[in-house]
Amino acid sequence: MDAFGRVFVTGAVGNLWTVRGSADGGATWTTTDNFNLTPTGTSTARAVDADASGNVFVTGYAAAADGTSHGIVRKLATP
Amino acid sequence: MKTPQTPLAAPARLSIIRLLRLAQLCTALGCVALACIAQPAKAAVTEAWVQRYDGPANSDDQPRAIAVDASGNVAVTGTSFNGTNWDCYTAKYAAGNGALVWEHRYNGLGNGHDYGYAVAVDTSGNVVVTGSSYSSSSTVEYYTVKYAAADGAVLWEKHYNTQVATPQRSRWRWTAAATWRSRDLLLLLEET
Numbered sequence: 001m002d003a004f005g006r007v008f009v010t011g012a013v014g015n016l017w018t019v020r021g022s023a024d025g026g027a028t029w030t031t032t033d034n035f036n037l038t039p040t041g042t043s044t045a046r047a048v049d050a051d052a053s054g055n056v057f058v059t060g061y062a063a064a065a066d067g068t069s070h071g072i073v074r075k076l077a078t079p
Numbered sequence: 080m081k082t083p084q085t086p087l088a089a090p091a092r093l094s095i096i097r098l099l100r101l102a103q104l105c106t107a108l109g110c111v112a113l114a115c116i117a118q119p120a121k122a123a124v125t126e127a128w129v130q131r132y133d134g135p136a137n138s139d140d141q142p143r144a145i146a147v148d149a150s151g152n153v154a155v156t157g158t159s160f161n162g163t164n165w166d167c168y169t170a171k172y173a174a175g176n177g178a179l180v181w182e183h184r185y186n187g188l189g190n191g192h193d194y195g196y197a198v199a200v201d202t203s204g205n206v207v208v209t210g211s212s213y214s215s216s217s218t219v220e221y222y223t224v225k226y227a228a229a230d231g232a233v234l235w236e237k238h239y240n241t242q243v244a245t246p247q248r249s250r251w252r253w254t255a256a257a258t259w260r261s262r263d264l265l266l267l268l269e270e271t
Contacts, residue, residue: 032124033124037131046141046142046143046144046157047142047143047144047145047155048145049145049146049147049153050147051147051151051174052149052151053151055127055151056124057145057147057153058145059142059143059144059145059155059157060142061139061140061141061142061157064133066137068133068137068138068139068140069139069140069141070131070132070133070140071131071132071133071140071141071142071155071157071159071168071170072129072130072131072132072142073129073130073132073142073145073153073155073170073172073177074126074128074129074130075126075127075128075129075153075174075177076124076125076126076127077124077125077126077127078124
């Protein structure tokens with residue numbers, strides 16, 4: 001849970017890495033982030049954290065063009 | 080007298096079609112406008128920066144956990160294949176532009192597999208990582224290390240050798256590390 005009471009979950013939907021967030025304790029959820037390194041490779045979000053300003057940081061791994069998985073870290077500015 | 084109708088018929092049909100299209104357009108615009116009014120706060124999430132890690136062996140790299148310090152810098156730990164076995168890999172990235180501040184690869188005792196499972200930061204920005212380190216084919220150690228905030232220097236590291244037999248060793252793993260009151264470290268185990 002971040003400084004604004006938001007809760008996030010991570011995983012993969014299809015071949016996209018997916019982060020879903022809820023600002024009301026889990027009653028309703030919206031997709032915070034979808035990401036993929038290549039159009040066909042699979043990406044999986046593994047962990048998420050947030051700073052005091054509400055920026056969200058996501059890490060996970062994504063299949064690169066050569067088929068191996070690369071480590072990914074993304075910083076997301078949320079309104 | 081009969082009025083010739085053919086010259087008028089086609090334009091009349093066109094006008095009706097145009098009117099219908101205009102009505103559709105207005106409806107569509109109205110819906111868009113309503114949607115904008117109804118959801119003024121739903122601005123898009125924007126990517127500030129992204130970093131990619133591909134280890135020296137150009138093989139698989141899989142982050143597992145993330146922690147943000149008070150300044151917005153971020154520490155990530157996970158595991159990275161070195162061509163022969165997995166190493167525990169930890170990196171710290173700068174808050175503003177995501178630049179790599181420091182990184183550590185840990186290939187533990189016995190040259191076995193090493194996995195970073197959890198990471199935490201203290202109030203000074205030091206980074207604590209815990210995970211598993213296979214010291215041989217039959218034993219696994221719980222490995223915990225603390226890296227300095229600025230340069231990632233190893234402040235201390237602990238090996239806890241459980242001497243657990245192979246069939247049982249994978250039942251437990253670290254799942255969380257959290258600093259408490261800035262100095263103490265809390266480690267959580269999960270039965271898998």
